[in-house]
Amino acid sequence: MNSADNIHLLQTQWNIQGHSYAREINARLAFVEEHGVHNWTGREPADNRNELALEVLSLLKKANREGTVDRFRESYPPAHAPFINIIQEQGQNIENLCYINENTIAFVIGSAYEKRRAYVLTNRNIEKLSESIQAIGRSHQNNIYAIAKTNSITTHQNWAGRKIAEFKLPPIVPLPISQLIPFNDGLSVLLVSSEGIYLLTTSGHSMIHPVPDPEDKDWSSYIDMEHAALSYDNNFIAVGDQTSGHRILNRTGSHIATIDPQSSYPHYALFSKDGQQVLLNSCHLYTGTTISVPTATFPDINTGVARHSVIDKNCRVYAAVATSAYYIFGDAAGHIQAFDKEGKKCWHYFIGSTITSMTISEDEKTLWVASCSGIIHKLKLNEGQRDNHIIGNGNHYEEFRVIFWKNEPQPLVW
Secondary structure: OOHHHHHHHHHHHHHHHHHHHHHHHHHHHHHHHHHOHHHOOOOOOOOOOHHHHHHHHHHHHHHHHHOOHHHHHHHOOOOOHHHHHHHHHHOOOEEEEEEEEOOEEEEEEOOOOOOOEEEEEEOOEEEEOOOOOOEEEEOOOOOEEEEEOOOEEEEEEOOOOOEEEEEEOOOOOOOOEEEEEEOOOOOEEEEEEOOEEEEEEOOEEEEEEOOOOOOOOOOOOOOOOOEEEEOOOOOEEEEEOOOOOEEEEEOOOOEEEEEOOOOOEEEEEEEOOOOOEEEEEEEEOOEEEEEEEEHHHHHHOOOOOOOOEEEEOOEOEEEEEEOOOOEEEEEOOOEEEEEOOOOOEEEEEEOOOOEEEEEEOOOOOEEEEEEOOOEEEEEEOOOOOOOOOOOEOOOOEEEEEEEOOOOOOOOEEO
């Protein structure tokens, strides 16, 4: 069999097996959605294309060198499962995704405790930024960006625009910054780290979580599962960690209320785009529960129990965005799931590996998703499915993905 025959056979096997797996896994997901996982008695679908993965990867590298990625993508729709072994060795966190414009995002590679690298992705072009950048963030309104470098944080009007303010970092070395959230005026910034959550202003900084215990001689500000969210109008802050309740603060960091978690440990928070709800996710192992609490009830919460609605009882949420119509969660198992404000699931879409960051375009038509696989996915929402390999029931397609694996000399576009 000659080389052309081998490639044709590889392509045929890749597509037949990929379609078969997607059909089977989608049928299982639909059954579980309706009847529950405990009622599933069929066999677990398996993607057996791992033996084809290295050959396909070699052809992907060739397509990137020769500029034929589009042709390659039509012949070999991308997949996750066949590359699990490679991902386990070479995957890495991609975090702090920030929308810039319709075709451009900024992001960092590496976890908060690692030496990070910052990039801008414009269409498929990748630009490396200053090595001194540790974290980036974008405001909900007014296109304010926060950039953390070695010794300070600055806010800017528009990406690479005029500087608005500069903030000193809290005197903690090292300070692993998980997340930066600038306020809409650029004059304050939320800094989230495992060494505490801070509110930075032009006059200084204050630790707003955890709350110091003056009677505990061994008290430490170190926290796990640290997270914070800022309402779109910047009037409320939600903070939490593994050992706290869900805490609600005002814009100056003063405590308003504590809400008990519905699962074991507070893990994530998100405000609705209209400011009327806060979503609070708590987790247990790889599952979780998300509730919504009306922001109008905050002053009346004084016992830890709040009037709430259950949005979801499954996801351990690692990243999320709010749209005008629904919420999009990225979970521990690599699923992206959308729920409306009453908790009805709108759609789901699988990319694989724990979701580490998401950002959405202002017109809500393009969603960028990153995971610990070391891959960024650019999804076009509500514009139809591209092929029969998609796992999920959303009417979406992946325009392309960019692979940042540790041992690859250059990112790979697929």
